[in-house]
Amino acid sequence: MFNLIIFGPPGSGKGTQSDLLIQNFGLIHISTGDLLRDEVEQQTLLGIEAKKFMDQGQLVPDEVVIGMIGSLLDNRPKVKGIIFDGFPRTEAQAKALDKLLSLKTTEIHKVLYLIVPEEELENRLIQRGKESGRSDDNKEVILKRIVEYNCKTKSVADYYESQRKLTKVKGTGSIAEIFATIKSVIHPYVKAI
Ligand code: AMP
DSSP: OEEEEEEOSTTSSHHHHHHHHHHHHOOEEEEHHHHHHHHHHTTOHHHHHHHHHHTTTOOOOHHHHHHHHHHHHHTOOOOSEEEEESOOOSHHHHHHHHHHHHHTTOOOOEEEEEEOOHHHHHHHHHHHHHHHOOTTOSHHHHHHHHHHIIIIITTHHHHHHHTTOEEEEEOOSOHHHHHHHHHHHHTTTOOOO
16 A cells, blocks of 8 residues: 655645546545535534634644544555545644554555745635635635644644655646656655556
């Protein structure tokens, strides 16, 4: 099994590059943002609670997302590998993920850190908001999400750096150029389909 985290600030291209990884490497994709938006849409209790945080650009509490990932991993048959997108976002989540994966006798093999200047993030997210209609892609919430990332999430990179699993990837340029770099990083670990 090959388990990868695609890491970076909101708007760094994690979702776009995950789609290419799915197509090219046949990995399973787990995005906590997508899972939470599904819960919101279905108006589950979890979704109703989570929405309050999401609309404010704040992180949903750790126990909620960790619980979600835990039950997902329990219900998943053996797969070639998993891409974690938007998770972990705090050191507590990173530690919980390590524990959950070790119960499955596996681990995180690589963390790809997409590096994009802050100004470009804002522009990309404002543009995405016009196309996707995502309620948290408006300027006020975007700025809050970037602050939340800088305060709580950015340091998760150090956690994986200390485990020598982190690779920084330039997240600007064309989608194809960025993906070419990503492919070269993960080729030693997993074969293309
Ligand atoms: P995303 O689609 O990854 O940008 O996530 C959208 C929103 O969902 C975030 O702004 C958070 O409110 C929430 N969210 C997604 N993933 C997490 C996570 N791992 N921990 C806490 N909150 C999360």
